Amino acid sequence: MKRIGKMGIPQPAFYIFKCEQSSPPGMPKPSCVTNENRDLFQHLAQRLMEKGIIGTVQPVRTGCLNRCNYGPVMLVEPGHVMYVGLTKEKIDRIIDEHIIGGKVVEEFVIEPEAWDEPIAPEQMMKMTGAV
Numbered sequence: 397m398k399r400i401g402k403m404g405i406p407q408p409a410f411y412i413f414k415c416e417q418s419s420p421p422g423m424p425k426p427s428c429v430t431n432e433n434r435d436l437f438q439h440l441a442q443r444l445m446e447k448g449i450i451g452t453v454q455p456v457r458t459g460c461l462n463r464c465n466y467g468p469v470m471l472v473e474p475g476h477v478m479y480v481g482l483t484k485e486k487i488d489r490i491i492d493e494h495i496i497g498g499k500v501v502e503e504f505v506i507e508p509e510a511w512d513e514p515i516a517p518e519q520m521m522k523m524t525g526a527v
Contacts, residue, residue, distance in 0.1 A: 408454040413471040417460040428467035439484045443491050478506040
């Protein structure tokens, strides 16, 4: 049934998955959240609110995205774009240039060797011998 005169709640145009994984002290693996950058998610959400786009861009706190050596990282969907080495200044540019402007900020994107094409689950099962 089509609604007339009322607008439904729109789907987000973008989801931004920000890694919020914090390793315990002494862990050899790097962490996307440290004392120096623990406010990056808050900065992201605040900027989206200030720009008036929080209703169509959904920031999401997530666990490990398995790119710890490149952190802090965040994944922008659609597009499957992984941004690395985040700072507040980089987040501001990503919002302005990618989210609003429509152009991926290539200089902040993870190197191709660390973010190759996805593998379908069925193919992965064959590769690992699970099938």
